[in-house]
Amino acid sequence: MTAKPYTNELLRKFDRLTLRLSSPNQMERINARLDAAEFEKEHGKETCQAMFEELKRRDARKAMEG
Numbered sequence: 001m002t003a004k005p006y007t008n009e010l011l012r013k014f015d016r017l018t019l020r021l022s023s024p025n026q027m028e029r030i031n032a033r034l035d036a037a038e039f040e041k042e043h044g045k046e047t048c049q050a051m052f053e054e055l056k057r058r059d060a061r062k063a064m065e066g
Helices: 007-023 026-043 045-065
Strands: none
Touching: 007 026, 007 045, 026 045
């Protein structure tokens, strides 16, 4: 299966979700894991993986820019 196209808005939602997964607040992390499962179910694993790769590229560019 291939990744579905995603909007910038969906990418922003995914970005916020991934940030919550590393929150120092334990309840926030737990809720984020539950939300992540639902998000992946709704949008598909391939699309989520594609968005994750995009976020990694974005963060790498930001690191290179200093």
